Amino acid sequence: MRRWVNFLPFAFWCYLAFNLFNLQILKHQSYSIRAKNQHEQKVRLVARRGNIYDRNGRPLAVSIKAYSIYAVTKYVRNLNQTAMKLAQLGLGPYRELVRKLKTKRFFWVKMKVDKELATKVKELHLPGIGVVDDYLRFYPQKRYLKDLIGNVSSDNRGLSGLEFQFDSILKGRDGFAVFQKKPSGRGYPYPHYPMLEPECGGDLYLTLDLDLQILLYETLSRAVDRYRADRAAGVIIEPGTGKVLALVNINGDRCHNSVISDEFEPGSTFKIVTLAAALIEGHRLDEIVDVSGGRLKVGGHLIHDFRDYGRLDLKGVFVHSSNVGAVKIGRRVRREIFFQTARALGFGNLTGIHLPGEAKGKIYRPREMKRLRYANNCFGQGVTVTLLQLTNAYAAIAASGKLYRPYVVARIVGGETRYTFRPFLIRRSLTPEICHQISEVLAAVVEEGTGRRARNRLIKICGKTGTAQKAGPGGYLPGRIITTFVGYFPKQEPDYVIGIMLDEPKQGSWASQITAPVFGEIVAGMAKIPGMVGDSYAYAQ
Amino acid sequence: MRLRPFDRPDPGYTTIIFLLLGLGVVAVYSSSFFYASATGRSEFYYLKGHLLRLIPGIILFFLIQRIPYHSLRQLSGPGYIVLLTILLFTFLIGHRIYGAKRWLQLSGFSVQISELAKLWVVIYLASLLSFRMELFSRFKTMIPPLLMLFSIILLVLIQPNFSMAIVMATVALYLLILGGVKLRLILPIVGLALLVIGLLIWRFPHTSYRLSRFFSGSLQYQVEQSRIAIGSGGLFGHGIGSGRQKLLFLPKPFNDFIFAIWAEETGFIGSVFLFVLFLLLFLRGIAIASGLEDSFGFLLVSGMNMVIFIYFLLHTGIALGIIPPAGVPLPFISFGGWAVIANLTAAGIIVGASRWRVT
Structure with a gap:
């Protein structure tokens, strides 16, 4: 009897057991993944x-x-x-x-x-x-x-x-469900x-108000047609909080937020920096500035006014938006103070609004400001700003010097977070007295100066026009302008700051004829919205 | 003179058989409920079928123990005639199921006749090797009895039931070696047999296709799925009932690939448990065989023991992807018609023989 033959099946048993170990223990990981892949569908x-x-x-x-x-x-x-x-x-x-x-x-x-x-x-x-x-x-x-x-x-x-x-x-957060796959691939x-x-x-x-947004949009879009402008932008901010109440871009079909992303030379609206700097330096509003002739030669370049105003006081220079006057006032101000004032009002810096693609603008340090450049800067040429920056600077003046970070999102509700955004004070840029004086000047601009066509019978408005030449490669482009108007109302305790900009209007050549009436339209439109502009704003008061 | 047994039936062997049967019931239900409901049947369909076939099998298991194994010798001659007749009959006019003439319709009952043929091979060779050993001393005298054996294996092979023919041939070889036939006489026969098998593989396209697919390294889909099942089981498995490969990925998960499902659901621990149970069963069988004093008993029990064990080796070998795929059930575990009954008969013969041990 050959018992040894029983050893053969036993050897095969051992071989199988080793294979089992190999498959289930050593190669478990890879087979597990393969099984999962063919069984589960996530x-x-x-x-x-x-x-x-x-x-x-x-x-x-x-x-x-x-x-x-x-x-x-x-x-x-x-x-x-x-x-x-x-x-x-x-x-x-x-x-x-x-x-x-x-x-x-x-x-x-x-x-x-x-x-x-x-x-x-x-x-x-x-x-x-x-x-x-x-x-x-x-x-x-x-x-x-x-x-x-x-x-x-x-x-x-x-x-x-x-x-x-x-x-x-x-x-939010996506969830998942796992399905069992059949060999045919369908899950259940x-x-x-x-x-x-x-x-x-x-x-x-x-923080946005849809009524205001629609009003601003419709008004600007009409203005683009009326003045045959390339594009327009506008923003309404609540001074004292920085809430953005409306933000409009008329860009055609482009999806581009030019209010925060596009830099341009502001022109006369920037003169509040010159004015504020002069007031900080202790100059008075009734100081006399000789602007007779309406021209001034700086470094071989001629700066000129709309017309010859003769002799104006400091207030009159801004009311009539005299460039010559602004340059002459600028000469009485130290460049450091001018730069610091611009910086304090937020120029040359991001406002910090929670929106993508904000531009910084460009202002020059005292060292960088040569004679001609400084002269230009005094009436808002040679520097660049965004409409949001400009409007926010006016909002600081309207809020007695308090510069707030503008914001669009008031609250986050639901989801994992519940959060309310609070007004964020960046700095106190100017003293309340200086702001008050600037308000007087800006009110006079609308009452009797370049902003007359923005006037409202019932509401006292402070504002400033701006007509800037557009720079292109190799200098300023003849006949191409950017018109702006930034203003706030009512004069006492302002509730709204509005900045509007029309790019390259072909109809009309001065902001006083273009953006000032558009601003007036907006204010008139706001007065018609119930609850938007209260009775207390009445002109009589 | 009436023979009386000396001993009690072996309790260890019976215990293992019933342990395996119990595991089988669990495994059949776990692996079939989805398949059953997916094919529009009750989820207990295969479980019921399995239990229904277990009952006659268990009855047979106990009945066959009462028969003294010595008398089984008398079945070798008549068994041959009966088998030859039926196999020839099915070969000539059998009807086709699964593309194979494997089934014979007998009074509304499907009998898988080759399941009985494998038991006959053991009885036939055991009786020859113990009572007519002189035939196996010379090559010339060896031919006629081996031709008888060959005729049966050949008929099973051309049914075609390739796996059963392999089992029968292997068991026959095992018995020839165990029975003491000289190796120099066996080797030419093995060579001849391999030649015939090679020829037949070449003749039968579905077998040669399977083999070529296996050896070319591109394992068949089902073998791959079986390996995924076993491999993903890991150490502890997914838990009984929660395997996923049975969800239509493995064909006939309750039969030809039941070990893969078991390995997936119970992991390495459960698989090794099953491996050890079968090894113990095999060793116990050898022990019973060695306890018998006559050589017929020894060869009969060894052969029956081998029939059971080789099925285990083939089934797990296929599931592990070592052996080319073929439909081989796992003894006592798989759902299966006559395989259950044939295996329980073999086990019954072994346990019955254990009563005649001298030691």
Whole structure:
């Protein structure tokens, strides 16, 4: 009897046991991954993106439930029939669908369709074609707000504007669900698999007032037509808090926020820096400045006024916006003080508004200011500002010297965060006395100076016009101007600061004829909105 | 003279058998409930079927213990005639299921006749090797009895039931070596047999296709799925009932790939438990065989023991991807028609023989 033969099956048993150990212990990791890959299908549960509202709770951007249809071509069985059925539902041209089904591994047949269409697609039960939940971003006031709110990508991520800046808050947190896959690739829910519920994004409540926004937009857009300007921009800020109440860009179809991103030479509106510096240096408003002749030669360049004003007092120089006068006052002021005043009012620095793409502007240090450049700077040429900076500087004067950081988002509600933004005081730039004196001058500008056409019968307005030559390569461009008007009202305890800008108007050549009346229109329009401008603003008081 | 047994039936062997049967019931249910409901049946469909086949099997297991194993010798001659008749009959007019003439319709009942053929091989060789050993001393005298054996294996092979023919041939070889036939006489026969098998593989396309796929390294889908099942089990497994490979990834998860499901759900611990149980069963069988004083008993028990163990080796070897895929059930565990009954019969013969031990 040969018992040894029993050793052979035992040896084979050992070999199998070793293989078992190899597979289950040594190679467990890699097989585990392979098993997971073929068993599980992780599906993203899209979180609802937070909405954006104006300060009265009116919706500006909302997420609407929608459905997206996709194709995983690996699992598509009858290619032509699938394409035909999808084409019949209006999901794209037949040929295009066939081409995509042939060449791509995965593609979106159509994104963000309504429930009715999604149900129809589901009922076809086409293998390889699936429907997932999605959200459509809808902007009810898109016309007025596209460049401030911005836009989102097809997967609902912020690309520009507030959508970009506050993306981390708005987007929420996506959840997921794991499905068991069949060998055919289709998934079905399996009870023990993990799942994470999506978390909705936080809602933004803006400082913006939709009524004001529409008013500003309509007025500026009419002005662009009337004066045949290239573009226009405007911003309304609440002095004493920095709340941005309206922010408008008329750019055609471009989605570009020129209020904060575009630098330009401000012209006469910048003269408040000269005025403030002169007052800081102790000059008085009734000081006499000789501007007779209306011309002044500086470093071989001729500076001239609108007309010959003869002799003006310091106030008159600003009321009539005399460039010669501004240069002459500038000569009585130390350049350091001029620079410091400009800096104190926020020029040459970011305002710090929570929006992407803010520009800094350019002002010069005392050392850099040669004679001609300084002379130019005194009446607002040679420096660059953004409309937001300029308006915010006026807001500081309106708020007795307190410069606030402008902001657009008032509150974040819902989601993981609940936060209220508070006014942020950057600095006390000027003393209240100087601000009061500047207000007097600015009031006189509207009463009797270049800003006369901005006047309002009922409300006392302070403001300043600005007509600047546009610089191009190799010097100033003849006939091309930027007109601005920045003003605030009512004079006592101002509630609104408005800055408007029209770029290259072809009709009219001075801000006094262009932006001043537009400003007047805006104020008149605001007076018609109930509750916007109170009775206490009455001119008589 | 009526023979009387000297000893009690071996309790260890019976215990292992029932442990395996118990595990089998759990495994069959766990691996079949999804498949059953996915194919539109009740989730207990295969469990019920399995239990229904277990009952006659267990009854047979106990009945066969009462029969003195010596009398089984008498089955070798009539068994041959019966098998030859039925196998020829099925070969000539059998009807096709699964592309194979493997089934014979017998009064509304499907009998897998080759399951009985494998038991016959053991009885036949055991009786020859113990009572007519002189035939195996010379090559010339060896031919006629081996031709009888070959005719049966050949008929099973061309059914075609490739895996069963391999089992039968291996068991036959095992018994020839164990029975003391000179190796120089066995080797030419093995060579001849391999030649015939090679020819037949070449003749039968579905077998050669399977083999070529296996050796070319591109494992078949099911083997790959089986390895994924076993590999993903890890040390502790996913827990009984929560395996995922049975969810339509593995074909016939309750039968040909039940070990893969078991390994996935119970992990290395459970798989080793099963491995050890089968090894203990095998060793216990050898011990029982060695306790018998006559050589027929020794060879009979050893052969039956080997029939069971080789099925285990083949089934796990296929699941682990070492052996080319073929439909081989795991004894006592797999859902299966006549395999359950045939295996329980073999086990019954072994336990019955244990009553006649001298030591």
